Amino acid sequence: MKLLKKVTMFGLLAGFGVSALADNPISTYHYLADPGAAADDDYFYIITDSDDPAPANSNGYKIYALYAFRSRDMQNWTDYGIIYDARKVSGINDIWASGIAVHNGTFYIVFPDGGGGGIGYIKAPAIEGPWTNAVGQGKDKLVGGRGIIGCDGVSWCFDPGIFIDDDGTTYVTWGGGESTSRPNTDNFDIVKLNDAKNAPVGNGSHVKVNNLPTRKMLEASYIHKHKGTYYFSYSTGWQQGAPTIDYGTSNNVMGPYTWKGTILGDPSMNGRSINGNNNHHGIAEFKGHSYVVYHDRRIAKGHNGLEIIPADDGQPKPNEGYHRSVSVDEMFYNADGTIQTVKVTDEGPAQIENFDPYDWYPALTSSKQKGIRSRSNFVQGKAAEHVLLPLSSKESWLRVSGVDFGTAATGFTVEAASAADNNKIEIRTGSATGTLAGTCTLKNTGNKNTYAENKCEVEGLKGIVKQLFLVFKGDRDSTMAIKAWGFEGSGTTPPEPQKPFSGKAWEIPGKIEMEDFDIPGSGRGSEIKSYSENDSEDHGIENGGKSYREDTGVDIYKKATGYVVGYNQSGEWLEYTVNVKEAGDYTMFASVATDNSTASFTLSIDDKSIAEVPVSGDSWDDFVKVKANVTLPAGEHVLRFTVTGDWFDIDYMTFAKGKDAKDPDDETIGIKGFRVLGADAVANFDVFDLTGKKVSSFTARNIHEAKKLWRENPQSRNVQGVCIIRNRYNGAVARVRTTR
Template sequence: MTSLKRATAGLLSLLCAAVLLPGADARADNPIVQTIYTADPAPLVHNGRVYLYTGHDEDGSTYFTMREWRVYSSADMANWTDHGSPMSLATFSWASADAWAGHVIARNGRFYWYVPVKNRATGRMAIGVGVADSPTGPFRDALGRPLVENGEIDPAAFLDDDGQAYLYWGNPNLWYVRLNPDMISFSGGPTQIPLTAAGFGARSGNPSRPTLYEEAPWVFKRNGMYYNVFAAECCSEFIAYSTAPGPTGPWTYRGTVMPRQGASFTNHAGVIDFNGGSYFFYHNGALPGGSGYTRSVAVEKFSYRADGTIPTMSMTTAGPPQIAPLDPYVRQEAETIAWSSGVETEVSAEGGMNVGFIENGDHIKVKGVAFGGGATSFSARVASGTSGGRIELRLGGPSGTTVGTCTVPATGGWQTWTTVTCPVSGATGTQDLYLRFAGGSGYLLNLNWWQFHS
């Protein structure tokens, strides 16, 4: 059992007791992921879903100890599906450490993941490129060597309307290259963007860094205006932004997007439009054990002002409103979660991921489940290497009304799967569903998918 699992198992009771009563759990959907620590969000909209690419802070880290990247996705901005780790340091044979903040962009049916890693040969930070045919991977090293290397970090790619792609990166400087259509080579050399007070705000007391720009550029275009949202003035960082008439400037500093908040001395932004709304992703240290080295990704919905400027926003525990209810009458992956307590995820022998390491009292929340006129039964794909346990189907909270209970038998192994079914009564309308797990001591069962039947 990891330290995060032990800590997160008590988070719900802590929130309820401390700051979020009444109905705390119904509103506590930030951070997005509670099964591990995540950092450096890079959202991508593709085919009606948001794919969220993150780093992974190791439990108990006292540095940026990161060995892999993760990916999650959502169609409703409330329930997020864990797709595991489709890329790691091992993907890059020339990399030795530091799977830090990356960015994914889609082009020509492929997905390109630009990441900073330490080059074993030089000892410097370099930017590699992973490529995949699916947004969830697996990703492979596109080059077998760095795309670019100057010791600086935090790449972010941008594809303009005219088909020209750019890669931005840098700390302490800000650089860009013009990517070729193959997305794994570039024309010309790296160009340094002038960091001026007019372009990126003035910093006082640090002659070597006269502007607010610190790291983590995120460049995008909206209504003809180019935006560069970045982490500002370490430490503790806040999120600021600049705008320009073109992708390479000249930039004009516009102010603060998110002030210094949360239990992390860094922050890292990602901004998207999805399904008619605008969303701002960031990270903090909000989970138990959270810090500047054990961070968690969160998201807020926002609206641009009429003149295109971005409002200042604060971190919340609520997260954005759900776009549409979830259909329980089609098979749902167990790792599709709005909030969880105590559980983790792992690779499943049946493909994809499953929820595991489940103990008595752990639970999963699935937000906004549309039962309609009523469900009559519930099926789940389960496994147990011990004596099994029970899945309690509750509405409204982990101690809410029980509408069904499924008994999970011993199956002879944690990846030896069987399907169990149990009757359901009283599950109607649209409600938050809680899968609460009960049984004896130790690990009880694994859960791969579930489905209600009308």
């Protein structure tokens, strides 16, 4: 769902009117570890892996998935749940500590496959995905088995980091050496990626950090840049007790680096360790501040009164060493560019801007939580979906901090499923039992997978509310699933629906160019969407240069006939606002090309199916017509084209009045000097070989007949391979293959 536009009136400056502080860790309802960090102008991002699958008495790591979080204010975090799951992606094993970067609106993650067997590389248009393979060259991995290069002598080949420099050049680094057999290791690697193909420039280069003290390099390699200086940080070995996060600096991203000190020790508070047998971190600058994210054992240790979450097998008080949590604190530099050792806090960093309640938020958006659980519905090729599951018979709530309601909020909307009656959400201020601003009773949808929109009025919410609580009430636990929520009021901008590409609805009867699908709207809800694309990468760029529809990912090619939509895969769809002149029967003709017989699509009007259309062919270069009889209502409607069988190109659709009507394209081949060529008229066609030499000329009624005539012409036997046939009048071309 997209966000509502913000028009709040007060407290828009960073920190203006904000006094609340965050609580570490960022999530208290599942076990997370090995964080990485990145930031752009709008958000600070964290990715983690998860210890959730580990049983209570685990004596090792069970790590299979990556989670993602983001924050605009460093206090309220949106948890997107599982964004990539090795258990559901073919060819990938465990996923351990990973690195993240964002550049020009695209997100990149490097992850270790199998805990040390290589490094995968994926990308996405948003932190929640969908994530696709970014390696290229037909490879599954960037590094290691089935990769472009090997691990280059690094023993474990894991804990990768990714760094994108100011000029857009990308670097990937990884470790680590074995702390037992090589206790003095400096065995880290860094490789430079050269261009959009993501091919490494040569093999990796070993990273050297000079003047090391007794704490040697082990794992968690990471590169960041501050005021022109490159910082290489890493987790030290276990020889001197618990590992620390140390760093070196250089004026060259490839090093060598000189050791400078410790960024983060073993996180401990009041003399009590909250870390354990390893250490990991991520660093990013955001809105004039620098932050370090790291893991500890706060939840498993019950630190600071935290609820100890049961392990995956339901047993209480799980093994602390293998049930970690993720925290964040601000990091400061000295005047000479060295880093002050980070002070680990319960509070976390200060909130740097107020929270806007008038956006539409995924349900797990909060600064603190109690008595909740969550469920991730990961599907490869789709954006992540994460839902909140309250333990509503107990004390169960989310807290949102530093909320700027402007003049006043008037309503609250929540998208939720409920498998019981009398489930409700109370909106309160100050505490979970504080002043009641409103109550939303949820519709009983019969199960936890069917969602409905619920609205209720609120009062007393104006100006800046330091602590806002969403309190979940019900007779039984886990009978409701919350997907998203938001407030309405003085800051609300109504959602804007999708609209025709040219500003005017397509006329029927008439032609629809497939690349000119509707422009998406803004706001929330399905009514704003105009397309669905399984793969965020626009493959059409490879064949046509610049993308025709920027930021959509729809695969649009430039071919001889103009732009076509290609790479069509089952489940993808495009929508078009149409204006049907008269209700009644029509014949739909679609210009398609494919080399298989299993492709297909359906058409629907306002979500009502009107046609199922099989597609078959023998060449990607030869466009043929498929047709279907449809019945259309008069007036303006939304026509949806949905792919049901993979792999075909589609150029346009034409609707002709009447059942089994003639194809309008056959009635008019071309116009030249006021001469109209009808269905029974003929046009001149020229045939060229691939060197551009004209090898024949003849007449035909249309290009399909011209291709047939050329294949049957004895002269074609003298021309090997592919020929180009061109209509002199309208410039239409087609390829045809001949063999001797």
